Amino acid sequence: MRVKKTPSKTVSIHDVARASGVSITTVSRVINKLPSVKEANRRKVQEVIKEMKYQPSVLAQRLATGKSNVVALVIPRYEGIFYSFYALELIRGIGTLCELLKLDLLLRLSDSRITPNLKGIGGIIFADIIGNRHHIEEAVALNIPCIVINNYAKDLNISCIAVDNLRGAEEAVDYLVSLGHKKIAHITGDLVTQGAALRFTGYQRSLKKNNIPFVENYVFRTDYSRGQARAAAEDLLKMRNPATAVFVASDSMALEVMAVAREMGKKIPRDLSIVGFDDNPSGLYGPVALTTVRQPLIKMAQAGLKELSLLMSGKKNNIEKILLPTELVVRESCQHPVLK
Amino acid sequence: MRVKKTPSKTVSIHDVARASGVSITTVSRVINKLPSVKEANRRKVQEVIKEMKYQPSVLAQRLATGKSNVVALVIPRYEGIFYSFYALELIRGIGTLCELLKLDLLLRLSDSRITPNLKGIGGIIFADIIGNRHHIEEAVALNIPCIVINNYAKDLNISCIAVDNLRGAEEAVDYLVSLGHKKIAHITGDLVTQGAALRFTGYQRSLKKNNIPFVENYVFRTDYSRGQARAAAEDLLKMRNPATAVFVASDSMALEVMAVAREMGKKIPRDLSIVGFDDNPSGLYGPVALTTVRQPLIKMAQAGLKELSLLMSGKKNNIEKILLPTELVVRESCQHPVLK
C-alpha cells in the first residue's frame, strides 16, 4: 500500500460512489450527463456531489479522454509589446470569453526559443507569428487545433484572422494626401511584425498611387517603443526639409511624437499633422485629440477564440482566413499643410 | 483492447523505454534527473528522447505525483479593471516571471460567483479580494498554497503583499496642503477595492492632520472608469465654490479630469492642481505632465509570485504580510492656489 501523496484528502469519484451506493461508473455517467441513468440514482448522486462538494479532477478527465479544454494564448515577447495596448486588448477579449466558454486560459509570454510542452493543451491561439513559426508547425503536426490572430498567415495551412493593416495604412495616408500633404513621413513599428510591415507597405502604396515620390529619409524604423519613437520624432523635426505630416504605426508612439513636437515648440496640427494607429483611448486625452486608424482588436480576438473552440470540439475542421476592416477616425491632429 | 483516444499518436514513456531497451522506470528516472542511473543508460535514453521528440505528459505527472506547477492568477472582473493599467502590469510581471520559473500561468478573469475547479492547480495568486473571500478560504481549506497581492489581508491567515495606499494617499494630499491648498477634492476609485478605500482614508487622514475640515461635497465616488471620472470632474468644476486641488485615485482618471478641465477652459495647474495615482506612463504625454504617486506594481506582483513558488515547493510555510512603500512623483500638474 502506498502513502497518500495528495496534500490533503480530496473528494474523489470513489467517495461519491460509496456514499451514493452506486458504482463509480454511474457517478461518471451523472457527471457527464449521460442519459442512461435511473432518475432516482441520478438525483441521489447529484445530492451527494453537492453535499461533499465534489469536483471532478480535470487532470484525470483529460488523461482518460485525451481531450483538454485548455486554450493556450501565446504572445511573443518582444520589446514594446507590453506597451502596445494591443496585448491587453487581446488578453481582455480572450480572457472574458474563455470564462464564458468554460475554457482554461493558459498564458504564455513566449520567448520562442524554448519549445513549450504541448501535451495536455487542447488548442492554441498564436498572437502574431514572430520567429515562432516552427512552434506552429509542431502544434499542427501534433494535431492540436490552432489559430493565428493578428497575422494573415497566407502560406500556413491554418486558420487565421487579422486586421487589414494594408488598407488601413493606405487610407490613413490617402487622407493626409487629400488634405494637401506631399511631404509625408512614416514612423514604422517593429518590422518583424506583419502588422508593422503591412502598414509600411500601405504607406508606400498610397504614395505611389498619388504620385508622391518615396523618400527614404522620411522613414523612421522603430521597435514600437516610446523611446525609439521619441528619437525618430526628434530626427524628423530637426530635418532641414521636414515633413508636414507623419503617419505613425501606433497611437502610443504618435502620442510621443506629439509630446516631442510640443517640447520643441511646434504646434499640432499646424506645424505637423499626425495620424496614429490603434484607436487607443489615451489618444483622446492630450491637448489635441489624435486622428487614428481604429482596428477591431477585441473582435478579432474573440472571433479567433470562437473559431478555435469550434475546431476543438470538432464541429468544424476547414481552415478559414479572415481579414477584418479598419476605420479611419478623424479627430483633431491633422490639417492642411501651412506654407512657410 | 481499447481504441486509441488521442487525436494523433503521441510518443509516450513506453515508446521511449522500448526504443532504449530499458524499463519505463529508468526512463522516468532520467526525466526526473534521479542520480541512480548508469551513465550509459542515461545517455542512451536522452538520445532516444531527443530523437523521438518525446515530451512527458504533464497531466500524467501531475496526476501521479499530486503536484502541479500551475499557478492561477485570479483577477476579479469589475467595471474599469481593464482600463486600470494595474491589470496589465500584474499580468506582465507575473507572466514573464512564470516563464522564467517554468510555471504554467492560468489566467482567470473571475466573476467570483461561479466556484472554479481547483483540482490540478498548484498555487493561486489572488489579485485583490473583491467578494471572492470564500474562494480564498476554499483554497486554503484544500491546502493549496495561496497568496494575495494588492490587498493587505489582515484578517486572513494567508500571505499577502500590498502597496501602502494609505501613506501614499496621505503624502499626496500633504503635498497639496504644503503648496497652500485648503480646498482639496478627492475622486475615489471603486471603494469595493481596498486600494481605493485606503486612498480615501489617507485623504481624510491628511486633512485631519492638517486641520482642514472634511467636506463631503468635495468627495466624488467612482468605479475607476473614465466615464465616471468625467462626470465627477464636470460636477467638481461647476461647483459654486470649487476646490483648488484634487487628488484622483488613478492616473487614467486624472487624465480624464485634465481633459475635462481643458474643455471647460480651465488651465492646469493654475485653476486646478491635480495629483494622480499609479505612475502610468500615459501621464507623461499630456500638455502638462501629471504629478502622481508611484506604486511598485511589477515588484509587488513578482515578489508575490516568488513567495508563492516557495510555498508551492515547500521551501517555506510561514505566512508573511508585506507592505511596499510608494513614492510621490512631482511633475507639472500642481502649483500654489491662485486667489481670485
Next chain:
DNA sequence: CTGAAAGCGCTAACAA
C-alpha cells in the same frame, strides 16, 4: 440501466 475491469501516462515503493 448498471458495474467490472482495462487503460490514459506517469511516479514511487519495494524487491531484486
Next chain:
DNA sequence: TTGTTAGCGCTTTCAG
C-alpha cells in the same frame, strides 16, 4: 542500479 507493480482519478468498452 534496475524492473515489477500498484496506484493517481477518471472514462469507456463490454457483458450483464
